Amino acid sequence: MILDSLMIEMLPKIEDTLKDMVYKKIPQQYTGIVEMMSYHMGWTNSIEKQKGKRIRPIILLLSTKICGGEWQKALPAAAAVELLHNFSLIHDDIEDQSEFRHGRNTVWKLWGLSQAINTGDAMFSLSQLGILDLGNLVNIEVAYESIKVFNLTCVSLTGGQYLDMTFENDKEISSDNYFQMVSGKTAALLAASTEIGAIVAQTTIANRKHLHTFGEALGLAFQAQDDYLGIWGEEPLTGKSRSSDLKSGKKTLPVVFAFEKMPELKEKFCKKPINDDEIDERAMILENLGAKKYTESVTKHYTNLAIQSLNAVEISDKKAYQALLELTNFLLTRNK
Numbered sequence: 001m002i003l004d005s006l007m008i009e010m011l012p013k014i015e016d017t018l019k020d021m022v023y024k025k026i027p028q029q030y031t032g033i034v035e036m037m038s039y040h041m042g043w044t045n046s047i048e049k050q051k052g053k054r055i056r057p058i059i060l061l062l063s064t065k066i067c068g069g070e071w072q073k074a075l076p077a078a079a080a081v082e083l084l085h086n087f088s089l090i091h092d093d094i095e096d097q098s099e100f101r102h103g104r105n106t107v108w109k110l111w112g113l114s115q116a117i118n119t120g121d122a123m124f125s126l127s128q129l130g131i132l133d134l135g136n137l138v139n140i141e142v143a144y145e146s147i148k149v150f151n152l153t154c155v156s157l158t159g160g161q162y163l164d165m166t167f168e169n170d171k172e173i174s175s176d177n178y179f180q181m182v183s184g185k186t187a188a189l190l191a192a193s194t195e196i197g198a199i200v201a202q203t204t205i206a207n208r209k210h211l212h213t214f215g216e217a218l219g220l221a222f223q224a225q226d227d228y229l230g231i232w233g234e235e236p237l238t239g240k241s242r243s244s245d246l247k248s249g250k251k252t253l254p255v256v257f258a259f260e261k262m263p264e265l266k267e268k269f270c271k272k273p274i275n276d277d278e279i280d281e282r283a284m285i286l287e288n289l290g291a292k293k294y295t296e297s298v299t300k301h302y303t304n305l306a307i308q309s310l311n312a313v314e315i316s317d318k319k320a321y322q323a324l325l326e327l328t329n330f331l332l333t334r335n336k
Contacts, residue, residue: 002319003326007058010071014057017079019043021126036119040090040107055331056081056193059218062324063197063211068316073137074200077146080130081193083123084150088157088189090120095165124154131196138200146196153192160184167251171259171266178256179220187219194218207313214309214324221302221332227252228295229334231283246282253298254291261289303332 022037038044057078061071092098093106094116100106108116131150135143163181167173194215198208230245231254245252249270259266269282286292306328315321 001326003323003330006062006065006319006323010058010061011054013072013075014054014061014078014082017075017130018082021076021079021083021130025126025129026122030122032115033119033122036107036111036115037123039110040086040119045104054082055327056085056189059190059215059324059327060193060197062320062327063194063215064201065197065317065320066313066315066324067198067201067203067207067211069197069201069203073134074197076130076133076137077196077200078193080127080150081189081196083127083130084154084157085189087120087123087127088161090116090123092161094120095161134200138202142199142202145199149192149195149199153188156184156188158184160186160188168249170251171270173251173256173259175253175256175260178251178253182220182223183216186223187216190219190222191215203316204314210309210312214306214313217302217306217309218328218331221299221306224253224295224299224302225332225334227254228292228299231286232292246279254286254295257291257294258286258289261291299332303328 018041022034022041026034026037035044060078060081061074064074065071089101090107093101094108094113098106099109106116107119111119128147128150131147132143134146160181160183163177164185167177167181191212192215194211195208198211201207227245230250230252246269255269259269265285307325310321310324310328313321
C-alpha cells in the first residue's frame with residue numbers, strides 16, 4: 001500500500017519534530033513539564049498500544065504533498081496539530097474525570113489536576129510556536145494564514161467540548177445539536193489539518209476549500225463510526241466497554257437518534273447509574289429503533305462526501321491522493 005510506504009517515511013520525521021519542540025523549546029528549569037508531556041505522548045513509561053496513530057499530522061503532510069508542496073516544510077505544522085490534539089486530550093481527561101487513557105494512568109491522575117492543566121496549557125503554547133515556524137521554512141504569509149486557521153480551530157475545538165459537557169445534563173438534544181458539537185470537537189481539527197497542509201503548499205483557493213471539506217467530512221464520518229463502535233463494536237478489539245458510553249449517559253449519535261424517534265426514552269436512558277443487566281437491553285432498544293442502521297448510513301454519507309471533495313482537488317501528486325484514499329478507508333472501516 002502506498003500509505004504504508006509514505007507513513008514509514010513520514011512518521012519518524014513527525015516524531016523527531018515533536019520531540020524537538022518538547023525537548024528544545026521548553027527551558028531546562030521546567031523539567032517537570034517535559035516529564036509530563038513525554039509521558040502523555042508515550043515516549044516514556046509506554047506500553048505498545050499507548051502511542052497515538054498521529055493521524056492528523058499524516059493527513060496534513062499528505063495534503064501538502066497532494067497539492068505539489070514539499071511535505072518536509074510542513075513538519076512544524078504537522079507537529080502543531082498533534083500537540084493541539086494532545087492538549088485537548090489532557091484537558092478532556094480532567095473534564096471527564098477519566099483515570100485511564102490507552103491502559104495507562106492519565107496525567108492528572110499521576111500529577112494532580114493543577115499540574116495537568118498547566119502542562120496542557122504549555123502544550124497549547126508549543127503548538128502555536130510550531131505554526132509560527134512556518135514563517136522561517138516557507139514565508140510569513142503562509143504562517144499568518146495558518147495561524148489564523150489554527151486559532152479559529154481552537155475556538156471550535158473548545159466550543160465543541162463545551163457543548164459535549166453541556167449535553168451530559170440536557171435531555172433535549174437534537175441531531176442538529178449533535179452535529180454542531182462533533183463539528184467542533186472532532187471534525188474541526190481534521191479540517192484544519194487538511195487546510196493548513198494546502199496553505200503550506202501555496203495551492204489555489206479552490207484546492208484549499210476542497211481539502212477543508214474533505215477533512216471536515218472525514219471527521220464527521222469518523223465520529224459516527226466511533227459512536228457505532230462504542231455500542232456495537234467488539235470489546236476485545238475496541239478495548240473499550242460499551243457500558244462506559246451507555247452508563248455515563250453520553251449523547252452519542254445512536255442515542256440522539258433514538259430520543260428523536262421515541263422521546264419517552266429520555267428518562268430511562270438518562271437515569272444514572274445503571275446496572276450491567278440494562279446494557280444489553282439499551283443496545284437492543286437502540287437497534288430496534290433503527291439507530292444502528294442510521295449511524296451506519298451517516299458514516300457512509302460523510303465518507304462519500306469526503307471522497308467527492310478529495311476527487312475535486314486538482315491533484316499534483318497521485319501517490320498522496322492514493323494514500324489519502326487508503327487512509328480514509330482505514331479510518332472508516334476500522335473495528336477499533
